[in-house]
Amino acid sequence: MANVKILSLEEIADRDAIRDLIDAYAFCADTRDAKGQMALFTEDTLFRVFMDESQTEPSQTVHNRNDLAPIFDNLNIYTSTMHFNGQSKITLSGNTATGITYCFAHHLTIEGDDKKLMVAAIRYYDEFIKIDDTWFFKKRDLKVAWVENKPLNS
Template sequence: MENVKKLTLEEIADRYAIRDLIDAYAFCADTRDAEGQMALFAEDALFRVFMDERLTEPTQVVNSRNELAPIFENLNTYTSTMHVNGQSKITLSGDTAIGTTYCFAHHLTIDGEDKKLMVAAIRYYDEFIRTNNEWFFKKRDLKVAWVETKPQHS
């Protein structure tokens, strides 16, 4: 295994902090903590949504942390959500980093007897920045690979 790069303790700490940031985003989404979710972003963050990953132009664009609230509060339209993060690839470069994270986002809707589960396969393409020794999202592109919706039975 001669191609395995030895990481310094600082690189390990940075990778852990960035992964913790990624997971905090999912946790805040599922606990409906829009303010906590917004706090994970740099003030001048760029957040773009691509409802189809093949699109070259985003479906939605937000240009600052303060404008993120409506996107995150939209999760309140679901009875429950569960974001399950999978693998991520992070490349460090001093006080910045880039990364890609895979996620399955489960969205449950219950309307009387009607129960539906929508699962979105998402890839996040991120740029991170360290400010005052804390990592933040500087740019996040949410790209939906596919969506599956199916009825749920009790």
């Protein structure tokens, strides 16, 4: 039998709060709530986008919460999006934590009769911090594993 770690109630609550944070990010993206999405990050956050996860240098880097607005507003180019968060692994260390979350991000574009779906397979590598009993993203690396583009039939 594998070793099973018994979690304290505080650890369970922290893990649940972090998972809520991860899901809130996706919900805000899909509802185009850029301000709500930005509020999930610390003021001095580091947010990096790697359009190819094999690259060592990011394609885009943001060093504070306010500069996230154009990244999140960019979702408005799509008719609709739907992010599906999958498995995640969270490692707690007091008021900080690290985590990896898998996500399929669906992006729909409709131009006249032309419908296209772009699906990005994403891994998020996160650092979290708990401030005044609330968890925030301190650092988020968005790494795209692959992208699939396909036309949709009506």
